[in-house]
Amino acid sequence: VLESGDYRVADLSLADWGRKDINVSEFEMPGLMELRKEYGPRKPLQGMRVAGSLHMTVQTAVLIETLQELGAELRWCSCNIFSTQDHAAAAVVKAGSAHVFAWKGESLQDYWQCTDRVLTWPDGEGPHLVVDDGGDITLLIHEGFKAEKMFEADGTLPDPDSTKNAEFKCVLQTLRDSVQRDPTRFQRMANRVIGVSEETTTGVNRLVQMARDGTLLFPAINVNDSVTKSKFDNTYGCRHSLPDGLARATDMMLAGKVCVVCGFGDVGKGCAEALRAAGARVFVTEVDPICALQACMQGYTVTTLEEALTEADVVVTATGNRDIVMKEHMARMAEARRPGGSRPASVPVVCNIGHFDNEIDWEGLVQDPSIRRETIKPQVDRFIWPHGGSVVVLAEARLMNLGCATGHPSFVMSCSFTNQTLAQIELVTHHDTGKYQNSVYVLPKHLDEKVARLHLPKLGAKLTHLTDSQAKYIGVDKEGPFKPAAYRY
Ligand code: NAI
Numbered sequence: 001v002l003e004s005g006d007y008r009v010a011d012l013s014l015a016d017w018g019r020k021d022i023n024v025s026e027f028e029m030p031g032l033m034e035l036r037k038e039y040g041p042r043k044p045l046q047g048m049r050v051a052g053s054l055h056m057t058v059q060t061a062v063l064i065e066t067l068q069e070l071g072a073e074l075r076w077c078s079c080n081i082f083s084t085q086d087h088a089a090a091a092v093v094k095a096g097s098a099h100v101f102a103w104k105g106e107s108l109q110d111y112w113q114c115t116d117r118v119l120t121w122p123d124g125e126g127p128h129l130v131v132d133d134g135g136d137i138t139l140l141i142h143e144g145f146k147a148e149k150m151f152e153a154d155g156t157l158p159d160p161d162s163t164k165n166a167e168f169k170c171v172l173q174t175l176r177d178s179v180q181r182d183p184t185r186f187q188r189m190a191n192r193v194i195g196v197s198e199e200t201t202t203g204v205n206r207l208v209q210m211a212r213d214g215t216l217l218f219p220a221i222n223v224n225d226s227v228t229k230s231k232f233d234n235t236y237g238c239r240h241s242l243p244d245g246l247a248r249a250t251d252m253m254l255a256g257k258v259c260v261v262c263g264f265g266d267v268g269k270g271c272a273e274a275l276r277a278a279g280a281r282v283f284v285t286e287v288d289p290i291c292a293l294q295a296c297m298q299g300y301t302v303t304t305l306e307e308a309l310t311e312a313d314v315v316v317t318a319t320g321n322r323d324i325v326m327k328e329h330m331a332r333m334a335e336a337r338r339p340g341g342s343r344p345a346s347v348p349v350v351c352n353i354g355h356f357d358n359e360i361d362w363e364g365l366v367q368d369p370s371i372r373r374e375t376i377k378p379q380v381d382r383f384i385w386p387h388g389g390s391v392v393v394l395a396e397a398r399l400m401n402l403g404c405a406t407g408h409p410s411f412v413m414s415c416s417f418t419n420q421t422l423a424q425i426e427l428v429t430h431h432d433t434g435k436y437q438n439s440v441y442v443l444p445k446h447l448d449e450k451v452a453r454l455h456l457p458k459l460g461a462k463l464t465h466l467t468d469s470q471a472k473y474i475g476v477d478k479e480g481p482f483k484p485a486a487y488r489y
Contacts, residue, residue, distance in 0.1 A: 255279025338389025
């Protein structure tokens with residue numbers, strides 16, 4: 001166990017169970033285990049402080065211990081209040097692999113305090129490297145930097161009462177405390193950070209906006225857009241973990257039901273495929289005509305949420321956008337499905353698999369005194385209107401595959417986390433070469449191909465090798481990269 005007590009997890013006595021799970025996961029994460037073999041002896045991350053904010057699961061434990069074996073010194077929190085697997089967190093702490101601040105069911109205040117503690121080594125200084133999922137560490141550093149500059153200019157402190165947003169209130173409170181304690185901490189941190197590697201679509205969106213505005217304080221590697229991440233984790237991961245979450249939360253029969261998937265991007269494609277495989281009739285909503293046409297070609301009905309609502313038994317949001325299913329939508333679903341309503345009576349399920357909870361109007365539901373909330377079990381709530389109609393909402397509108405189940409399986413996370421590890425190595429290796437400026441980059445294609453290559457043997461796949469004349473004919477190197485950057489897979 002870490003000596004200092006510099007950690008916060010639910011229950012250290014779960015560590016042995018966690019370790020057993022981690023041991024098995026290692027077999028399913030060949031990319032990470034190969035990187036341990038390849039880079040372990042050279043320790044490219046020696047002396048690097050790494051702060052991570054990424055679902056503290058069994059799979060993440062294998063990532064953490066890989067980074068540690070490469071020389072890193074780690075502090076870790078979860079990027080979602082419900083996604084921590086407490087036994088994994090305990091095992092990591094007990095092994096001394098990282099200082100972990102994460103448990104399942106944090107309050108929003110806890111969440112931001114944990115994020116802040118991950119950025120605070122015992123000497124008061126911050127990390128050299130950041131692993132982010134959704135961009136909350138990056139957000140805290142950037143908001144902290146801004147807050148300190150404001151305090152320097154005119155003594156203004158961040159004011160939690162200046163916003164109505166419950167989450168941002170907690171951010172501002174955390175920053176207020178920080179600025180009062182140490183008014184230059186985030187500025188020093190911004191100087192020290194070599195770079196961030198970002199896991200998900202939504203976090204990348206935030207980074208791209210900052211780079212566009214010229215406010216990004218350090219280089220960023222967009223791990224999400226490695227082909228071996230977004231075309232695997234987002235699609236095949238969700239294809240696995242969406243029905244898993246639905247089953248663990250509700251155990252409802254999907255066959256024959258009408259399921260609506262909002263957003264037909266990488267995540268939506270996996271969700272729609274899983275629901276259809278379970279026998280559901282799948283409707284898709286999209287704003288992008290290309291994705292809408294793709295959905296049509298796959299045989300899905302493309303329509304609007306408004307049209308599909310009253311027929312829907314399940315609605316899943318996967319847009320990475322805000323305000324997709326509003327209270328009024330859910331009210332119409334409940335009304336149609338109430339006893340004696342226009343459709344056969346039932347309790348439709350509404351859930352989100354996108355990164356943030358703003359896809360579903362959770363606040364609108366909980367703040368309406370006329371709608372009764374009945375918690376069936378943690379992360380499964382039924383909202384009942386006065387007329388008796390109701391809907392079930394999963395994981396308080398947060399990502400349901402991690403809130404109601406255990407997220408993606410190890411093998412696909414190995415693809416994602418092998419990219420993460422290579423990104424961390426890449427940032428350190430090129431720290432002084434000027435290759436990475438304060439902008440957003442994807443990993444070079446040869447590394448993307450390497451990630452795939454590391455996962456093939458485990459599946460017994462036999463790769464065909466180009467002959468010299470074939471390589472010349474299609475104009476590629478025999479060892480790859482095999483495709484131009486713009487190829488879409
Ligand atoms: P994407 O950008 O590939 O797909 C999102 C799609 O939603 C796009 O095609 C877009 O046109 C569509 N869209 C946007 N606004 C819409 C609206 N109002 N109505 C209907 N469609 C709309 O993004 P990706 O990779 O599919 O990710 C989606 C979300 O899922 C992101 O927040 C991402 O961070 C998250 N994610 C969650 C995972 C999980 O395990 N729960 C795994 C990977 C990503």
